[in-house]
Amino acid sequence: MPCRHGFLSPGVLLxxxxxxxxxxxxxxxxxxxxxxxxxxxxxxxxxxxxRIQSSEIDLSMILIRRERLAEHYxxxxxxxxxVYYAPSDMSFGLSRMTATVLSExxxxxxxxxxxxxxxxxHIGMSPALETDWKMFVET
Numbered sequence: 001m002p003c004r005h006g007f008l009s010p011g012v013l014l015x016x017x018x019x020x021x022x023x024x025x026x027x028x029x030x031x032x033x034x035x036x037x038x039x040x041x042x043x044x045x046x047x048x049x050x051r052i053q054s055s056e057i058d059l060s061m062i063l064i065r066r067e068r069l070a071e072h073y074x075x076x077x078x079x080x081x082x083v084y085y086a087p088s089d090m091s092f093g094l095s096r097m098t099a100t101v102l103s104e105x106x107x108x109x110x111x112x113x114x115x116x117x118x119x120x121x122h123i124g125m126s127p128a129l130e131t132d133w134k135m136f137v138e139t
Contacts, residue, residue, distance in 0.1 A: 018051030
């Protein structure tokens with residue numbers, strides 16, 4: 001499945017993308033996330049884009065997402081930490097384009113890294129979560 005989500009303890013939203021990413025699949029996943037009772041608007045988000053091969057997501061779609069995220073996160077007392085784990089040139093380029101647009105939102109604190117420990121550090125999580133993260137991605 002190209003887009004899926006999970007939760008790493010304690011309270012981290014993990015979004016995994018692999019293969020070709022399509023707009024409808026991403027939208028469906030995000031709607032499922034918001035409907036999940038474990039989801040909290042202020043929880044950190046770990047975007048694992050390490051297995052992306054291609055994407056139909058373009059700038060116009062990212063701009064729409066930015067507006068939806070601004071509405072979704074409005075009113076929170078502090079920015080939500082987001083990190084993109086992007087170890088390849090392809091995943092880094094897609095993440096950089098997205099992060100550049102989304103960084104205009106004061107509601108988000110965004111980083112991109114090719115290092116799992118740095119990704120967890122950015123969202124304030126223990127390196128011990130790396131094992132759970134790897135197990136989720138590999139299943």
